[in-house]
Amino acid sequence: MSDEDLDGGFEDVEDDESIRAGSKTEVNEIDDDDAAKNTYERMAPEGGSASSHGTSSLYTLPSNEEIHGLQETSDLYMNNMFKLQLDEMLKYIHPSGGHKQAIEHLLRSLQACIMCVPKIDPQPLSKAVQELTSRVGHSVHIPLVEPVPREDPAYMIAFEPPEALNLVGSWPLHTVTRRVGEMDVDMEVVMPSKLFQEKDTLNARYFTKRAFYLAVILAYVEQNHAALGVRAEWLYVGGDPRRSCLVLRPTPEAHDLIKTHTVVRIHAAHAPGTFPTSRLAPNRNNMRGSAIGASDQDTASLPPTPIYNACIAAESLRLAHLVYLHATSEWCKGFAEACQLLKIWATQRGFGALHLLHEHDDKHATRRVVAGTDDARFVLCMVLAHLLHGEPKVTDTNMEAGSYPGVRMRTKLSPGLSSVQLFRGVLEYLAKNSFATPVWMKAQPSYGLAPATDISPASFAGVFERTLVDPSGCVNLFAHWPAASVDLLQLDAAQSMRMLSDGSDHFADLFLVPQCTPLQRFDETASMHLNLHARGSLVHRLDAGSPSLWAIRRVLDVSGHALGRRARVVAICTNPQKTCTTEQQASGGSASPKIVELGMWLNAEHAWHQVEHGPSPDSPDAAAFRAFWGSVAELRRFRDGRVRESIVWPVSTLAQRQSIPRQIVRYALTQHACAKRIRFSGDAFVGWLDVPTSLAQRVYSKDPSVHGFQLLQTAYDTLARELRAMDELPLSVTGVTPAADALRSMSVFVPGPRDVTEWGHDVPDVMTYVPVHDVIITMESSGQWPDDLAAIQEMKTALYERMADVLSRRMPGTKMQVVYDSDATAHDAIYDQTCLQILMPTGFAFALRVHHDREQVLLHRLLNDKHARARAQAALRRYDMRFVHAPTHHAALQALQDHFPALGPTVRFVRRWFASQLLSTHFRAEAIELLCVAVFLTNAHGPPTTGMHGFVRALDLLARWDWRETPLLIPLENATRLAHHRKAALSDGGSALPDETAPAFPAAQRADVEQHFRTIRARDPAFRHSTWVLATEMDLDSKAWTHSAPTAMVADGVRQLAKRSLHVLKQDTSISTPLVRMLMTPAVEAYDFVVHVQPSLHVRYAESIAPDSTHWLATRKKRVYANLDDTPLRPSVYGSEVRPGFDPVYEFVTMLQTIYGDAFVLFYDEFGGTVIGGLWNTAYTKPHTFKVSLPYTSRPHAKGVVLNRPAILAEIQRLGQGIVERIDTKT
DSSP states (O other): OOSSOOOOOOOOGGGOHHHHTTOOOOSSOOSSHHHHHHHTTOOOOTTSOGGGGOGGGGGOOOOHHHHHHHHHHHHHHSSHHHHHHHHHHHTTSSOOHHHHHHHHHHHHHHHHHHHTOOOEEEEOHHHHHHHHHHHHTSOOOOOOOSSOOOOOTTOOEEEOOOSEEEEETHHHHTOOOOOSSOEEEEEEEEEOGGGOOGGGGSTTHHHHHHHHHHHHHHHHHHHTHHHHTEEEEEEEGGGOGGGEEEEEEEOTTOHHHHHHTEEEEEEEEEOTTSSOGGGGOTTOOOOOGGGGTOOGGGGGGSOOOHHHHHHHHHTTOHHHHHHHHHHHHHHOTTHHHHHHHHHHHHHHTTOSOOOOOGGGTTTTTTOOEETTOTTHHHHHHHHHHHHHHOOOOOOHHHHHTTSSTTOOOOOOOOTTSOHHHHHHHHHHHHHHOOTTSOEEOOOBGGGTBOOOTTSOGGGGTTTOSSOEEOTTSSOBTTTTSOHHHHHHHHHHHHHHHHHHHSSSOOHIIIIISOOOOHHHHOSEEEEEEEOTTOSSOHHHHHHHSSHHHHHHHHHHHHHHHHHGGGEEEEEEEEOOOOOBOHHHHHTTOOOSOSEEEEEEEEOTTTTTOSEEEOOOTTSTTHHHHHHHHGGGOEEEEOTTSOEEEEEEOOOOSHHHHHTHHHHHHHHHHHHTTOEEEEEEGGGGGTTTTSOOHHHHHHHBSSOHHHHTTHHHHHHHHHHHHHHHHOOSSSSOEEEEEEOOGGGGTOSSSOOOOBOGGGBTTTBOGGGOOOOEEEEEEEEOOOTTSOSSHHHHHHHHHHHHHHHHHHHHHHSTTOEEEEEEOTTOOTTOTTSOOEEEEEEOTTSOEEEEEEEOTHHHHHHHHHTTOTTTHHHHHHHHHHHIIIIIIHHHHHHHHHHHHHHOTTHHHHHHHHHHHHHHTTOGGGSOHHHHHHHHHHHHSOSSSOOOSSHHHHHHHHHHHHHHOOTTTOOEEOOHHHHHHHHHHHHHHHHTTSTTOOOSOOOOOOHHHHHHHHHHHHHHHHHOTTOOSOSSOEEBTTBTTOOSSSSSOSOHHHHHHHHHHHHHHHHHHHHSSSOOHHHHHHHTSOOGGGSSEEEEEOGGGOTTGGGSSSOOGGGTBOOOSSOSSTTOOOOOBOOOSSOSOOOTTOOHHHHHHHHHHHHHGGGEEEEEOTTTOOEEEEEEOHHHHSOBOOOTTOSSOEEEETTEEEEOHHHHHHHHHHHTTTTEEEEEEOO
16 A cells, blocks of 8 residues: 555535535634534434423433443543544544545546556657657656656556556545545556566666656546546645656536545556565665766665655555455454544644645645655554554564564554544554654565565664554555654654543544644744755665655754754644646646745753753764864863863853754754755744843843843842841741742843932933832731731831831842832721832832731621621732732742743743733733643643743633633642652652643542532623633632633633734744734724823833834934944933832823723733723713713713713823823724
8 A cells, every 4th residue: 555645535514515504613623612612512312302202201210221331431432521522523524425426426437537548559758758749639747756767778668558446545444534625535556567677666767657657647537527527637745756646636517526525646556566575675775877877886885765665665555555454444343433533633733645625725824734744644544453453473583583673562452442442542652652663563464465575674774763664564654754753743642642641621632623833833933945955965865755855854854963852853844735737747846845844842951051062072973073063063171071072052141042942953954055044933032022222231230131030039039038137126027928920030021120320311211110029028926916907007007117217227228118009098998008119229129018817817707797898808809819819829830930941931922912912901910820821731732842832822722712611720739739849859860750741620629610610600691700710729710810800802802812813823934023013013993092102201111012212312413423322312201210110101091990980991001002092881872861970971962961982082181191192083
């Protein structure tokens, strides 16, 4: 059987008229999350409602058969829900009966047409082509393979009708599976043996005769296209012209065939025994002599041509493989269905050929195929058959003889297992087995797969990097696969096994949701143009099949070697392959890819190391190291005295450290001339979390882009040390706990040190915002605390004053003041509403808050007073948020940040995106952090290693999460515990590291969350509260961070924004800076009115998406020095006083929301955004009857009164005088 996958199509159900009436759900790709849910809700029994059987039947005890069936479902299919979902999906993956009739009619017509093609007598190639041209009346293009055989009187080309026409692949095996694009039915034409000579295995002679044979069939099919209803095109399977086949597409007039979305592929084959198998052994060379510029004396030294040989050998095995798989299917009841599951699973991950209909090209333009894996679905079926039949028995005798080197006996799968158990068995085998050691399938002589006696198993050793030998012992099924593609398949299998083992519902992630977009799949991606003249011996280049395929292998080899332990796998993805007409082939329109995408799955433990350690200078490997790395390799002596060849990658900032893998790959591919125009997606995300460099150099005493959050952490450590050392207070400090996003490395911008004495001089107004970082202080227990809430708050204030006095002496230059919250009022004396604000000389500001646990008890007691209940509830909510949830959340996130270094950058990118969409007032930072944590704590995919990958994964989660119907369960406590265990294991030498499986949400608490969720939705069907339910073990009902926000309208908007952002990111093969800027630019046209803020008066304008220097620099006609930008700053409006936490735009937005309530909803970007979007409350814009004390400004209307929008906008303009530049309204 050929290594083409030979399966049918798994395409969109909505494109099939015979199914459209029953369902509008697209099985393979979930564009609308509700569609997937609805698919599994249509489970009503056929033939009427349940009530037709009588009311008493509802209460009848289940029979023994029903109990046995339920138990069997649980045993064979994991759980009942999985079985229901599986049964529903399988309904839509088979072709309908009407389609089968149309396809079978076409196959019979093709058989008659092909068998009637007249013969062409043996003659030289040029004359044979001339005769064919004269017969069909037009020129015929033949896709010849290098090296093209020279004109030789002994080398004759001929055509005779095929010895046989065989249906092969999934169609006769009944494992055809619908997928996106076209379903393909495979037919092979067996070329007569007398057309070949024994030496036709040399120098592409066989492939020339094969190409001519298919060209003749194509010419006569084209002559009869009107009668057949198809047009013929060429397809290079896997981009390899040696594996070319004919693809027959329906003509526009063939309406019945068009409805089937099917193509017929005609493959060429030679009869078994046509060539001696010894000539096609993997270690044999079949390209030699003058055809490749070598002499006869060089033959022995030429390298083998294993891929070339496998192409010829596999052409005689299609039918035998079909018989073998069919016999396995007859023997194992669940085999066919398991094959279908494997095919769906592989297709959704980009393994296997994908041929798209032209009208589907745009819809599925984001799909990619892993390079070299066109036959993946066939290979997976063979792996399943291998596990069912078991490996060859190994005895000491044949092991000594070297018959099966490295083979060890395995326990095979039982034929009585269900399809899901077989599917799981294959994934487990792929995840745990190494194909670096050759794997041998058991010979099957009864199916025509007897072991080849003239090919020794040793001939496979050292020839292929990954080896799975078919039952005939002649062909490596991974011959066309780059080693990286096999490794990626195994990593995906391991990840899927974690999904199947964690008890959660991952059915959609396994089978329904495409996982083939590189940007969602890899930590780093790059688009590049292949160098089709990549270095390498001529034999190796010809053995690869085409210049593109050789270049792909070179890129993978070089980048994989360069990254080493830094990457778990490096893979190449290409666009789905398209067919070419004869005219396109003649004009050079090859189907081989020239632009590819490189994906890197990085290893977080090693990816960011700056120094590459090589061998010692006297090692035999030293010369190879220097040859590979070129000028960057140098000899260095290390502190421990070792002298090594090494490379030090230049790094001056944290962003440059994150770019080390990109630097390595770019240098290596350029050094070895493998590719050009290399564009990394990660480069487009650099700079979005930094203020402009010119401002940073002017304002910061130390660049935070170099030191990161360490400068702030040092300032905090100094403060915490002084707080613990204070002994002048009435009560000693027992605990100092951080509770700020920057102190867990998750603030969008890194705070930097500034000279507070330069305010109003060298610090422009657009950089005067000073963030305040919350710190919780716990005092010793004492009876000196009063037992009254108001008195407790007064005592806290007194303590703050005393602390300020003590700390001012301990920390000279530090400014301190007791500060009340902006919403503090005199009648809210029971609230915690004061803090001690500290401004250090380095410009870092902290807010100290004293935690007294007696407050919580008193507030709970006050809830029993109906007159004070509302105030007590508000005070208790603030207490819990500040002193219970915030420090607990911080500790958990800090532990996870240590475990997942990419968590911090992910949170920062996602928060930046939320704010750029003007959503700052609608989501707390902690809620966004939990959302990002969910991306890392799932078995649906591996944890991201870069912030870019985490950002894309977070967008995907937002786009797919149906927050109306499903809570988001985040096992934060379990994850924190595992992170601490891992940290302890690493400190002990890493001997007991926990596995990579994501932590699970406790089952009992999961049930509680689901019950709470149902109660919330039943009590609040309008989604006024708890729209997002982000449940953790400590917060089962999600009251901490999402109780009051976002609203349903905002949550829906975020989901749509995420979908559109993902669509934009997936469209291009590489991400550019302008594209990211477009993602970060809000669509202000959607708002009813837009308030524009004066950029020069915005204290955070330097943090905006595209800050303009004219808003902080004064105008100057001419520079004093041409090479020095000495433009002075604008005069300061805010003066020289440092105001920690002062943000007039934020205060302005807060004031408007307080004054106008729900008359409108405001949207703005807290990170320097200069627009405030507003949407009117539609309930108020409609006419209402006039009432006293209406909650909004109104004006007369014919039917009563309506909201006075012009007056409100005028009031906003007056209230924002000096800050507001203008207000635009929708026309």
